[in-house]
Amino acid sequence: MDKILPRLPFAEWIDNGVDWLVVTFGTVFDGISDFLKGIVEGSVEWLDMVPSILLAVLFALLAWFVSTRRIALFTLIGLLFIDYLGYWYPMLQMLALVLTSVFFALIIGIPVGIWGSQQATARKIINPLLDLMQTMPAFVYLLPAIFFFNIGVVPGVVASVIFSMPPTIRLTMLGIQQVPKDLIEATEAFGSTTWQRLSKVQIPLAKPTIMAGVNQSIMLSLSMVVIASMVGAPGLGEEVYRAVTQLKTGVGFEAGLSIVIVAIILDRVTQHAGKKKQGGITK
Amino acid sequence: MSEQIVNKKIEVINTTKIFGKNAKRASQLLNEGKSKGEILKATGATVGVKNASFDVYEGEIFVIMGLSGSGKSTLVRLLNRLIDPTMGNILLDGEDIVGMNKEQLRNVRRKKIGMVFQNFALFPHKTILENAEYGLEIQGVAKAERQAKAKESLGLVGLAGYEDQFPGQLSGGMQQRVGLARALANGPDILLMDEAFSALDPLIRKDMQDELLQLHNDMGKTIIFITHDLDEALRIGDRIALMKDGEIVQVGTPEEILMSPSNEYVERFVEDVDLSKVLTAGHIMKKADTVQIDRGARIALRMMKKLGISSIYVVNKANRLLGAVTAQDASLAIEAGKTLEEIMITDLPMIPQDTVLIDLFDIVSTAVIPVAVIDENNRLQGIIIRGALIGALSGDNQFINNNGTFDSDEKTDTEVKING
Ligand SMILES: Nc1ncnc2c1ncn2[C@@H]1O[C@H](COP(=O)(O)OP(=O)(O)O)[C@@H](O)[C@H]1O
Ligand SMILES: [Mg+2]
Numbered sequence: 001m002d003k004i005l006p007r008l009p010f011a012e013w014i015d016n017g018v019d020w021l022v023v024t025f026g027t028v029f030d031g032i033s034d035f036l037k038g039i040v041e042g043s044v045e046w047l048d049m050v051p052s053i054l055l056a057v058l059f060a061l062l063a064w065f066v067s068t069r070r071i072a073l074f075t076l077i078g079l080l081f082i083d084y085l086g087y088w089y090p091m092l093q094m095l096a097l098v099l100t101s102v103f104f105a106l107i108i109g110i111p112v113g114i115w116g117s118q119q120a121t122a123r124k125i126i127n128p129l130l131d132l133m134q135t136m137p138a139f140v141y142l143l144p145a146i147f148f149f150n151i152g153v154v155p156g157v158v159a160s161v162i163f164s165m166p167p168t169i170r171l172t173m174l175g176i177q178q179v180p181k182d183l184i185e186a187t188e189a190f191g192s193t194t195w196q197r198l199s200k201v202q203i204p205l206a207k208p209t210i211m212a213g214v215n216q217s218i219m220l221s222l223s224m225v226v227i228a229s230m231v232g233a234p235g236l237g238e239e240v241y242r243a244v245t246q247l248k249t250g251v252g253f254e255a256g257l258s259i260v261i262v263a264i265i266l267d268r269v270t271q272h273a274g275k276k277k278q279g280g281i282t283k
Numbered sequence: 284m285s286e287q288i289v290n291k292k293i294e295v296i297n298t299t300k301i302f303g304k305n306a307k308r309a310s311q312l313l314n315e316g317k318s319k320g321e322i323l324k325a326t327g328a329t330v331g332v333k334n335a336s337f338d339v340y341e342g343e344i345f346v347i348m349g350l351s352g353s354g355k356s357t358l359v360r361l362l363n364r365l366i367d368p369t370m371g372n373i374l375l376d377g378e379d380i381v382g383m384n385k386e387q388l389r390n391v392r393r394k395k396i397g398m399v400f401q402n403f404a405l406f407p408h409k410t411i412l413e414n415a416e417y418g419l420e421i422q423g424v425a426k427a428e429r430q431a432k433a434k435e436s437l438g439l440v441g442l443a444g445y446e447d448q449f450p451g452q453l454s455g456g457m458q459q460r461v462g463l464a465r466a467l468a469n470g471p472d473i474l475l476m477d478e479a480f481s482a483l484d485p486l487i488r489k490d491m492q493d494e495l496l497q498l499h500n501d502m503g504k505t506i507i508f509i510t511h512d513l514d515e516a517l518r519i520g521d522r523i524a525l526m527k528d529g530e531i532v533q534v535g536t537p538e539e540i541l542m543s544p545s546n547e548y549v550e551r552f553v554e555d556v557d558l559s560k561v562l563t564a565g566h567i568m569k570k571a572d573t574v575q576i577d578r579g580a581r582i583a584l585r586m587m588k589k590l591g592i593s594s595i596y597v598v599n600k601a602n603r604l605l606g607a608v609t610a611q612d613a614s615l616a617i618e619a620g621k622t623l624e625e626i627m628i629t630d631l632p633m634i635p636q637d638t639v640l641i642d643l644f645d646i647v648s649t650a651v652i653p654v655a656v657i658d659e660n661n662r663l664q665g666i667i668i669r670g671a672l673i674g675a676l677s678g679d680n681q682f683i684n685n686n687g688t689f690d691s692d693e694k695t696d697t698e699v700k701i702n703g
Contacts, residue, residue, distance in 0.1 A: 182404040188365055190418040190469070191393035200421070204408050 018147050029148045036100065036154045043096045052083045063265065067272030074268070078261040087236060087258045094225050094235030095262065097153060101160035101221045106214060109165045113172025113210075114198065123173070130166045138163045138224055142231050156228025164220040171213025175206030211274025218270060222263050236262075290341035291377075292473065292505045293362060298335045298371025300357050300529075303328030306369050319528045331357035331366070333529035341472075344499060344506045348516040349526030355509045358526070359475050362507065363396045364388055375473070393422050397466030401478040403458045405450040411437065411461050412446035418469040429468075436467040439498065456487040463495075467502075477509045492519050513552060517541070517561050525549055537561070542683070558676055559641040564634055566683050567675045568656045568665030573598045576605055576623055580616040583608055583623060594652040596663060597627050604663040607631055607652055633657050636664055640676060647672050 022029070047055065056079035064072035082091050116126045141162050145155030179202045187197040203210075225237030236259050243252030301309045305326035312322045319330045332354045339345045347355050360366040361373060364380055372379050380391060397418070405414050412430065413420075415437050419429035437443060440460040450458055459479060466474055480488045496519055499506060510516050516523050517537045524534045525548075533545040541561065544550040573596045574583045587595050587610045594609045606627035608616075616626045632646050632654045647654050653666040674682035 180404075182400050182402055183406060185365055186398070186400060186404040186406075187417075189363060189392060189396075189398040189475075190421060190465075191389040191391075192421050193389070196421045200417075201406055205406075 018144050022147055033149045033154045036149075036157050037152065040093075040096045040100050040153050040157060043100070044092050047092045047096070048089065052088045053080070056080050056083065059265075063269050067269050071265070071268045071272065075265050078265055082258045082261060085254050085258060087239065087255060090234070090236045090239050090255070091258055091262060093153075094237060094259070097156055097160070097225060097228065097233055097235055097237075098218065098221045098262075098266075101157050101164060101224070102214070102218050104157070104161045105165040105168055105217050105221065108161070109168035109213075109217070110172050110210065113169040113213075114176065114203070116169065116173045117176035117202075118194070118198075126169065126173075130169060133162060134166045138227055142227065146231055151232040153228075153233045155231045156224070156233030159231075160221045160224035160228060163224055164217040167216035167220065168210070168213040171216070172206065172210050175209025175213075176202045178209065179205045208274045211270060215267060215270040215274065218266050219263065222259065222266070225259065291338045292341040292375070293339040293507075294372075294374040294377075295335055295337050295339075295361070296372040296374070298361060298368045298373060299333055300331040300354075300361060300366060301328050301369045302331050310369060330354075330529045332361065332368075335371075335531050337524055337531060337534050339505060339507060341505055342503045343521040344496075344508055344519055346508045346510060346516040346520030346523045347526060348510055348513060348520075348523055351511055353526040354529040355511070355526055356477055357529075359477050359507055359509050362473075362475060363392055363398065393418065393469065395471055396473045396475060397469055397471035399459070399462045399466050399474065399476040399479040401481055403450070403455075403462045403482075405458055405461055405465075407450055409449075410446065411442065411448050411450065411453070414450065414461055415464045415468050417465060422469075432470075433464070433468045436464040437461070439467060440464045440494070454487075455483050456491060459483060459491065463498075467498075472505060474504050474506045475509075476506060478511065479508070480515065481510065481512070488515070495519065513556055514560060517556070525552065542680075557641075560639055562640050562675055562683065563636065564638045564640075564643060564654075564656045564667060565636040565664070567640070567671045568636070568667050568684070569671065571596055571653075571655070571663050571666040573602070573663060574608075574623070575600060578623070580608070580613045580621065580623055580626065584610060584613040584617065587613065596655060596666070597623055598663055602662045604631070604633065604655055604657055604661055605629070607655075609652070628652075631655055634667075635659070640672060643667065643672060 050058070056076055059079060060072045060076035063075040079091075082088060112126065116122045138159065141159035142155060145158045149155045149158055176198070183201055183205070184197065187201050192200070225233070225235060226240050227237070229235065229237035229241040236255050239255035240252055240259070243249070243255060299310060299313065301313070303309070303326070305328045309322050309326045309328035309330065312325060313330065313333065317325070319333070322328060322330055335358060347358060349355050357366055361368050362375075364373075364383075368381060372381055374380070375391065375395060380388065383391065406417065409417070412433055415433035416429045419432060424432075434443070434446065437446065440463050442457065442460050442464060445453065445457070445461075450461065453461065459482075462479070480491050483491060492515065495506075495508075498504075508516075508519060517540075520537055522534060522536055523540050525532050525540065527548050533540060533549050535543075535545075540549065541553055541556065544553055572586065572590055572592065574586055576597050576599055583595055583597075587593065592610075594607050596607050597605045599605055605624075606629040608623060608627045612626045612628075615621075616623070631652070632650045634643065634646060634654060634656055636656050636658065643654070647667055647669055653668050655666055656664045658664055671682045
């Protein structure tokens with residue numbers, strides 16, 4: 001009963017394809033790898049030059065600026081607590097990994113989302129790709145990433161860029177498409193170009209929705225840190241991973257709690273940044 | 284509207300819009316004379332506008348009226364090509380916009396045509412001033428200049444001082460003023476207004492109509508005004524196009540539409556019109572019998588006897604109304620040897636020709652002598668008899684003058700409009 005159809009060697013094809021890419025574009029990947037590594041490690045070094053207490057205060061002030069005083073207070077206490085537990089440096093490493101990934105997810109995801117919002121054909125390409133990206137277990141991205149970028153922080157960044165990008169794309173498309181039809185008509189009736197319509201009306205009005213996407217991307221990227229540590233990305237994720245493999249429940253809990261604190265801070269701050277001041281009326 | 288209106292500002296020639304995939308097949312069926320419903324059934328395509336042809340003259344308010352779904356919004360959007368016609372030509376100042384490329388079309392929209400929307404369509408994230416600036420902003424006009432122009436047009440609609448508010452902070456009526464200011468700021472020749480006042484409540488709506496008429500009077504723009512409300516159409520339209528199922532069934536002045544509906548559909552439409560708000564003094568006045576002031580009481584009395592009336596108006600040589608005398612006073616004057624001037628009543632009820640009937644009731648019912656209708660130079664145009672008022676309101680055509688005036692040798696130089 002088996003072997004009615006010959007089994008197609010998908011796995012082999014993919015291996016061959018990846019091999020070919022590695023051989024052909026090796027130098028390109030090396031360049032990208034060095035670049036990303038430079039960014040992540042460079043920012044960790046920079047951040048580490050500031051004394052932890054001062055940095056916690058600075059972050060708290062930043063949180064106050066874009067959100068509320070309560071969130072700022074939580075930021076301050078949370079970060080000082082992480083410092084107290086002794087996870088300051090791994091926290092910085094994780095933060096650098098997450099923020100770098102999110103940064104690239106946004107600078108790719110937002111333009112793709114805008115493009116998708118404008119063209120039905122573009123959506124026909126983008127939507128299935130997004131479905132694929134979101135249903136594929138995050139783990140799977142690690143394997144080719146290792147091939148292209150070796151082990152360390154870079155494959156972690158690449159995998160989390162891919163993993164965290166879909167919500168930004170989807171919600172950018174959604175937000176822009178949700179702008180009421182009569183506003184679009186008004187921009188057209190006054191003779192706007194496509195770019196004027198987008199930049200002056202659609203994108204500003206879609207901002208809260210786009211920010212919700214950014215928020216989700218940050219959360220997904222955070223959820224990747226433990227997985228990324230399996231390919232050698234340093235940081236809080238690595239601490240958790242090591243604790244799990246060595247069955248150190250206490251350490252695992254402490255490191256996990258630190259991740260949660262950072263997650264809450266990033267979540268609340270970005271949520272508020274999205275809501276703040278729409279048309280002079282808060283909310 | 285005394286000036287000659289001759290220039291064709293917009294010409295719509297055999298224009299059709301069919302929505303949906305089977306537009307080709309649908310237009311074939313349309314040519315075979317199939318109805319909108321039959322075409323929808325056969326092809327799934329919706330006929331939005333069916334073979335429309337009409338001209339809009341420079342400086343007029345052209346109203347497009349019809350029930351919901353009759354194709355008004357589609358038709359008005361064809362005029363700035365927010366919707367592309369399936370067939371036909373649309374000329375603005377003699378230039379066909381159907382063949383224009385994007386760049387040319389953008390230019391037309393920027394310079395020539397402004398649009399006002401039913402639900403205002405203001406940008407909620409921009410201030411009132413920024414909203415009004417929008418059209419100029421996208422043309423790259425320098426900030427100081429465009430702000431000055433936007434402020435000026437906000438001033439025109441009575442919104443000076445609201446520049447820094449946001450649309451959400453204003454009432455509906457005020458929001459639509461912003462919509463109007465935004466359209467005016469570009470200085471377009473043509474204004475398209477799609478049910479611009481339909482979302483407003485009746486009192487505010489009437490104010491807005493008055494203000495629009497005032498603005499139109501001052502600025503002389505060509506306005507295409509869409510409405511589903513006949514009263515509104517009659518009130519502000521110089522001419523009205525009536526639509527049904529995508530077709531234009533009649534184009535005419537308010538009087539023509541009211542007095543000679545071209546078919547049963549129009550007739551049904553105008554059947555429920557509140558005549559008291561539509562007909563004016565001009566429609567029901569009768570020719571007045573007058574006596575010139577230098578003729579004396581004796582002649583006045585003789586005329587009254589001959590005509591079988593109990594009072595007569597006194598005018599000067601230029602037909603300017605001076606007063607009235609009753610037969611009783613005239614005979615007393617003859618005995619006492621007094622002149623007409625000494626005995627005439629000067630405290631007369633006088634009304635302008637465009638007063639609507641509803642505003643006439645009080646005056647007519649309390650007046651002892653027929654109410655005089657005068658023009659702005661105080662010249663007597665006619666008189667209103669109580670019976671004519673009642674007769675006209677009951678819809679009896681014999682009491683209604685066809686074009687709002689009656690044939691008189693004393694030709695007036697102002698044409699009568701339904702409204703003021
Ligand atoms: N974009 C569209 N796609 C399909 N049908 C449409 C579209 N816009 C309008 N129609 C149809 O065209 C007809 C005229 O609509 P419309 O111009 O909006 O009427 P009105 O403004 O008089 O209410 C209606 O039958 C409507 O369903
Ligand atoms: Mg409509």
